[in-house]
Amino acid sequence: MPLQFNEYYNGRTGLAIGLKKLLFSKQTDYQLVEVYETDTWGNLMAIDGMVMLSEMDEFVYHEMLSHVGVFTHPSPERVLIIGGGDGGTAREVMKHASVKQVDMVEIDKTVVDASKEFLPEVGDFQNPKLTVIHEDGIAYIKKVKDPYDLIIIDGSDPVGPAEGLFEKDFYHQCYQALNSDGVLTTQTESPWVESYFPSIRKVYKALDELFDHSGMYLCYIPLYPGGMWSMMCASKGEGPMESSVLKRAEEGINTLNDLKYYNPEIHQAAFALPDFVKEIIK
Ligand code: SPD
Numbered sequence: 001m002p003l004q005f006n007e008y009y010n011g012r013t014g015l016a017i018g019l020k021k022l023l024f025s026k027q028t029d030y031q032l033v034e035v036y037e038t039d040t041w042g043n044l045m046a047i048d049g050m051v052m053l054s055e056m057d058e059f060v061y062h063e064m065l066s067h068v069g070v071f072t073h074p075s076p077e078r079v080l081i082i083g084g085g086d087g088g089t090a091r092e093v094m095k096h097a098s099v100k101q102v103d104m105v106e107i108d109k110t111v112v113d114a115s116k117e118f119l120p121e122v123g124d125f126q127n128p129k130l131t132v133i134h135e136d137g138i139a140y141i142k143k144v145k146d147p148y149d150l151i152i153i154d155g156s157d158p159v160g161p162a163e164g165l166f167e168k169d170f171y172h173q174c175y176q177a178l179n180s181d182g183v184l185t186t187q188t189e190s191p192w193v194e195s196y197f198p199s200i201r202k203v204y205k206a207l208d209e210l211f212d213h214s215g216m217y218l219c220y221i222p223l224y225p226g227g228m229w230s231m232m233c234a235s236k237g238e239g240p241m242e243s244s245v246l247k248r249a250e251e252g253i254n255t256l257n258d259l260k261y262y263n264p265e266i267h268q269a270a271f272a273l274p275d276f277v278k279e280i281i282k
Contacts, residue, residue: 066092069185082137084154085111087123153186181237192226213239
């Protein structure tokens with residue numbers, strides 16, 4: 001086993017993470033799933049050589065992908081997560097009392113099984129609100145009969161099975177699978193990695209064209225390429241930056257346990273974009 005995990009995102013430029021040992025490795029029908037014990041970040045899951053999460057920094061990604069969307073909706077009850085097999089996004093969403101049902105559609109059962117075994121603190125798989133469905137999210141969304149209040153796209157990077165999660169057609173299907181005040185959040189990669197720009201632009205344009213309100217927001221994740229990560233929130237009802245949404249976040253924040261990143265100030269500030277990021281989506 002190498003002493004380092006390296007994710008190269010531009011030629012020989014990339015991340016280096018010190019390793020203690022390899023805990024799990026399996027080439028599934030879809031992808032290579034690996035879990036390592038690291039020297040600094042706890043256990044880490046990688047898919048096809050790309051970091052998905054570590055025990056130490058996963059809270060940033062999962063809190064930001066979840067709570068921005070949940071608070072943008074007046075009172076979401078039914079939530080669909082596409083991807084998210086480690087369970088971190090579902091864990092955050094289920095902290096909200098209004099949420100009664102979470103369907104998590106993860107294509108690869110191995111991701112769920114490996115997470116339960118090697119990242120046991122991340123998911124809340126015993127929670128009765130959660131149903132795990134092993135199916136392709138792109139196929140699932142086309143069949144939704146009973147619309148959702150909130151859809152969260154917690155997929156992998158736009159290579160391999162997750163490529164379709166960056167296409168306009170997919171977001172059109174999501175739009176149709178949402179109620180009339182429905183909200184969507186999605187992860188949209190690093191604004192520091194040029195090879196991701198076409199995917200970022202595609203999703204931004206699709207949400208802008210389909211939804212009444214949409215916006216990009218940012219958070220800071222040390223083990224993702226560039227350390228800065230973009231997400232997007234789109235809504236048929238209230239916009240994610242409206243004062244009513246921020247008020248709801250202020251009123252609801254104290255009902256949520258164990259938050260380490262998200263708060264109403266972060267919700268507001270995260271939508272302020274540096275000029276170089278605005279340039280990408282112009
Ligand atoms: N390069 C990281 C892309 C983020 C993909 N999703 C991570 C899954 C965590 N639930």
